[in-house]
Amino acid sequence: MFLTDAVVSPAGTGFVSTGGATRSLYGISADGYLPSWFLTLSRTRIPKWSLITIAVLGALYLLPFPTWQSIVSFTTVGRVLTYMVIGGIAVQALRRTAPPELPRSFKLWAMPVLAPIATLAASLVIYWSGFGTVSKFFLAAFVGGLPIYFGYYAYKRLNVRLPISLTLGGLIDAVGIALSFSYFYGLTKGGLKVYNDLGLLVYVIVTVVLIYVSMAVLYRLGSDYLRREFRAGVWLPTYMIVITILSYYGSFGLHKVISFPIDTVIAAIVTLIFHYWAVYSAFRTKAIDQVIGEMKK
Numbered sequence: 001m002f003l004t005d006a007v008v009s010p011a012g013t014g015f016v017s018t019g020g021a022t023r024s025l026y027g028i029s030a031d032g033y034l035p036s037w038f039l040t041l042s043r044t045r046i047p048k049w050s051l052i053t054i055a056v057l058g059a060l061y062l063l064p065f066p067t068w069q070s071i072v073s074f075t076t077v078g079r080v081l082t083y084m085v086i087g088g089i090a091v092q093a094l095r096r097t098a099p100p101e102l103p104r105s106f107k108l109w110a111m112p113v114l115a116p117i118a119t120l121a122a123s124l125v126i127y128w129s130g131f132g133t134v135s136k137f138f139l140a141a142f143v144g145g146l147p148i149y150f151g152y153y154a155y156k157r158l159n160v161r162l163p164i165s166l167t168l169g170g171l172i173d174a175v176g177i178a179l180s181f182s183y184f185y186g187l188t189k190g191g192l193k194v195y196n197d198l199g200l201l202v203y204v205i206v207t208v209v210l211i212y213v214s215m216a217v218l219y220r221l222g223s224d225y226l227r228r229e230f231r232a233g234v235w236l237p238t239y240m241i242v243i244t245i246l247s248y249y250g251s252f253g254l255h256k257v258i259s260f261p262i263d264t265v266i267a268a269i270v271t272l273i274f275h276y277w278a279v280y281s282a283f284r285t286k287a288i289d290q291v292i293g294e295m296k297k
Contacts, residue, residue, distance in 0.1 A: 025050040088118035093282035123271035131253035147173035180206035195255035239274045
């Protein structure tokens with residue numbers, strides 16, 4: 001009975017998540033950051049290649065996790081990070097960049113107070129999940145997300161040939177970051193069991209160099225608008241790196257130099273700094289201008 005319930009209970013969430021992830025992949029492709037074949041619809045108007053890709057990735061997702069608890073911890077960090085980006089930061093950034101006279105069906109009360117609190121709550125959930133979960137999730141983002149973004153971005157927006165862009169973005173960045181983390185992982189006795197400051201230093205330096213060099217190259221080659229996009233988004237990888245380091249040295253990390261609750265207070269201050277960095281680096285996008293233009297017609 002309990003085993004049956006353990007399968008049936010999460011099924012609804014699984015179906016919803018599969019549909020949401022499929023539409024997300026469709027939306028990323030529609031914005032030009034993934035190949036256009038992700039936009040192909042089936043006879044029932046479902047993005048079929050996006051759905052197939054998500055199903056395959058979902059199956060592979062189960063391989064590195066030995067327990068249900070580790071899967072839940074990893075997934076929670078991903079969901080909370082997504083909320084952190086599109087929640088408090090987005091609402092305050094849109095309130096600042098969109099004109100005040102723009103009609104809104106709902107206007108959040110006390111937004112300047114509630115928005116940073118929402119970001120703070122989400123970030124602390126990430127921090128409290130522990131260094132093992134934080135480091136592995138951010139590694140997945142660095143190895144699987146940013147290199148693909150860099151590679152296809154250079155191809156789609158900067159007219160760099162696809163083999164070159166994927167080699168620079170996918171191969172060099174992904175392999176370099178993965179190898180540096182493997183080195184760090186091995187020094188911690190195969191499982192992040194003991195601290196090793198040298199291993200962490202190597203991993204952080206390699207990650208920082210590869211990510212920011214890639215961003216600098218694309219920034220140099222891009223248009224003024226694309227450069228503005230980069231300036232508005234550079235806070236996110238920086239936040240991920242800083243939280244990784246803080247998590248390592250905090251009370252939930254391997255080298256517990258900073259005790260509780262001082263580490264949580266520091267994490268809260270760091271989060272608020274990144275919140276306002278993100279909000280005030282945001283700018284009025286073309287999408288907002290299109291919405292305003294349509295409303296004036």
